Amino acid sequence: MREDKTLAQALESRGVSRRAFLKYASYVATLMALPPSASRVIAEELAKARRQSVIWLSFQECTGCTESITRSMSPTLEDLIFDFISLDYHHTLQAVSGAAAEHARTEAMKANKGKYIVVVDGSVPLKDGGVYSTIAGITNLDMLKETAKDAFAVVSVGTCAAFGGIPHANPNPTGAVAISEIITDKPVVNIPGCPPIPEAMTGTLAYLLSFGKLPELDAKGRPLAFFGETIHDRCYRRPFYERGMFANSFDDEGARKGWCLYKVGCKGPIAYNACATLKWNGGASFPIQSGHGCLGCSEPGFWDKGGFYEPLAAATAKLDIGVGAAAVAGVAAGAAAAELMRRKKSAAVDAANSKKKDG
Amino acid sequence: MRSHDAADCCADAVTGLAEAVLSEIADLLDQFAASGAQSSIDLSGLPMTDADREKLAQRLGRGEVQATLDVAGQTDVWETQYAGVWWVRHFGGNGQVISEEIAITHVPAILLTHREDARAAAERLRKACEVLEATTAADQSSAERDSIHA
Ligand code: SF4
Numbered sequence: 001m002r003e004d005k006t007l008a009q010a011l012e013s014r015g016v017s018r019r020a021f022l023k024y025a026s027y028v029a030t031l032m033a034l035p036p037s038a039s040r041v042i043a044e045e046l047a048k049a050r051r052q053s054v055i056w057l058s059f060q061e062c063t064g065c066t067e068s069i070t071r072s073m074s075p076t077l078e079d080l081i082f083d084f085i086s087l088d089y090h091h092t093l094q095a096v097s098g099a100a101a102e103h104a105r106t107e108a109m110k111a112n113k114g115k116y117i118v119v120v121d122g123s124v125p126l127k128d129g130g131v132y133s134t135i136a137g138i139t140n141l142d143m144l145k146e147t148a149k150d151a152f153a154v155v156s157v158g159t160c161a162a163f164g165g166i167p168h169a170n171p172n173p174t175g176a177v178a179i180s181e182i183i184t185d186k187p188v189v190n191i192p193g194c195p196p197i198p199e200a201m202t203g204t205l206a207y208l209l210s211f212g213k214l215p216e217l218d219a220k221g222r223p224l225a226f227f228g229e230t231i232h233d234r235c236y237r238r239p240f241y242e243r244g245m246f247a248n249s250f251d252d253e254g255a256r257k258g259w260c261l262y263k264v265g266c267k268g269p270i271a272y273n274a275c276a277t278l279k280w281n282g283g284a285s286f287p288i289q290s291g292h293g294c295l296g297c298s299e300p301g302f303w304d305k306g307g308f309y310e311p312l313a314a315a316t317a318k319l320d321i322g323v324g325a326a327a328v329a330g331v332a333a334g335a336a337a338a339e340l341m342r343r344k345k346s347a348a349v350d351a352a353n354s355k356k357k358d359g
Numbered sequence: 360m361r362s363h364d365a366a367d368c369c370a371d372a373v374t375g376l377a378e379a380v381l382s383e384i385a386d387l388l389d390q391f392a393a394s395g396a397q398s399s400i401d402l403s404g405l406p407m408t409d410a411d412r413e414k415l416a417q418r419l420g421r422g423e424v425q426a427t428l429d430v431a432g433q434t435d436v437w438e439t440q441y442a443g444v445w446w447v448r449h450f451g452g453n454g455q456v457i458s459e460e461i462a463i464t465h466v467p468a469i470l471l472t473h474r475e476d477a478r479a480a481a482e483r484l485r486k487a488c489e490v491l492e493a494t495t496a497a498d499q500s501s502a503e504r505d506s507i508h509a
Pocket residue numbers: 231232233235236237238239241259260261262266267268269288293294
């Protein structure tokens with residue numbers, strides 16, 4: 001619930017000083033690539049803010065995104081975010097269930113109308129009236145629409161919510177779509193990744209809380225601070241790529257010497273994400289450092305890009321054959337196809353809705 | 360954090376960034392000395408290697424003030440040998456450097472006591488005094504009782 005006390009007042013009794021706010025603010029400024037002078041503003045705004053009501057909806061997902069945000073943080077600074085937000089509904093984490101849980105959601109919506117943030121992990125199935133994923137007898141589609149109606153913003157966490165992800169992969173048996181295809185009347189921030197980097201989730205939430213607005217986004221709705229560069233741009237194996245020194249298999253000399261993984265399928269050159277800099281598990285490592293190419297999990301359709309172990313050029317070539325003539329017919333055809341897809345998708349949303357009403 | 364992790368394979372490579380940052384610091388220090396304009400540089404946002412960072416630290420050296428803060432993890436602050444140029448290094452929960460900056464200022468903001476913290480502390484101290492008075496009074500009266508009984 002949204003509280004009357006400011007964050008500073010609420011945390012004072014627990015010995016969290018303004019210095020802690022300032023330190024957290026420096027951390028967020030660094031994460032979001034803001035000038036250091038922004039730290040003071042962030043600290044002051046955070047201290048003045050009320051706890052932010054967050055309603056977390058989990059649809060067609062594997063819970064990996066929740067695991068990522070809750071598990072990989074060490075207590076102290078990085079998890080101060082959990083003191084800044086009030087997680088009013090999260091059916092995996094909350095203790096209550098059934099009617100009481102749904103009551104918590106509707107109460108939070110009423111109390112914080114127009115101010116709460118909806119975080120979604122998982123895609124939404126539209127086929128057959130959306131019957132393939134329901135919570136408390138409510139389809140994901142209905143719950144999303146109802147919950148997002150009075151939200152300030154929606155944050156799609158993970159590739160499934162952001163782009164459809166694995167449920168959307170060929171042949172997409174449930175008609176899964178991304179959140180942004182359903183919620184079109186308010187801002188949707190995409191934080192893709194399978195799972196997404198926890199700092200990208202917490203940094204974005206802290207930014208929203210401090211500035212009351214969305215951070216700068218790229219064309220795919222991703223915060224530029226985390227998704228502004230490719231893995232390849234920041235990869236420490238890049239010097240080997242430049243010199244043409246590649247691993248040709250996972251146990252050859254090149255692999256043992258830590259050369260570039262392009263030829264064994266690395267998708268780093270087309271994957272916009274921050275793994276190469278923020279890394280995983282408290283900065284311990286990331287896939288390429290552990291000897292495996294990047295899967296490009298923060299990109300739309302990553303599951304269908306023609307094979308994780310095939311070099312990018314070969315994988316893309318295969319994909320082109322699948323798309324057929326449209327791929328070579330130029331920009332106009334591409335735009336027309338995109339428009340057709342868009343219309344098909346909104347027709348599917350409408351169809352799912354009317355089926356639901358009829359049924 | 361970024362730059363610490365940026366170049367594992369080339370951690371010992373010297374890129375020349377230390378010199379570039381140093382001359383930027385010199386410009387900012389000129390401005391601070393002339394007009395009092397404070398500024399800072401986010402080192403975490405620069406693609407420095409460990410060797411670059413080490414070189415910058417060496418060039419700047421250590422001055423008269425060093426402080427260790429225990430604020431949601433450790434923070435180290437020191438004034439370099441150039442007065443007004445401070446190094447602020449924040450550690451996260453697991454001892455990893457999570458942000459690092461050079462501050463050109465009288466004293467880095469993280470060292471200052473915020474008025475609101477002082478207000479909360481004053482309240483706590485007031486309460487502590489009241490508790491102290493109450494316990495002293497209680498001790499006295501029980502001592503008096505004991506002396507009467509004796
Ligand atoms: S390992 Fe991947 S990301 Fe790194 S340089 Fe090679 S292709 Fe690029």
